Amino acid sequence: MKQALWKMFVNWEEELDQNEWYFSDCYEELTRNLSSSDAFEAIPDIIFVLLAVKDTYLVSETLDFLDTVYNIANTTEIHPLLREEWRNINQHIHRLGDD
Known part of the structure; x- marks a missing residue:
């Protein structure tokens, strides 16, 4: 999933x-063939990308994708990595100046 997201971000503006x-x-x-368990397992890859992107638009898009994947995962469980990285995610968004 991580590689697919990075590939998607190449030349994204064009x-x-x-x-x-x-x-x-x-x-x-x-996400076409993603099962709920596969979606839940993909969450760490999305978080990794979210913390690495430096463009506010891409941060927003990655957050949207994280939300989409969580909906597919169909769970109320907070992924342990999301819980662990929550503060870093908020700081990253704040540093980029996006609300």
């Missing part, structure tokens, strides 16, 4: 100029 649904289409492709 892709978005050509297709306003670029991210939505990519997310759909990434």
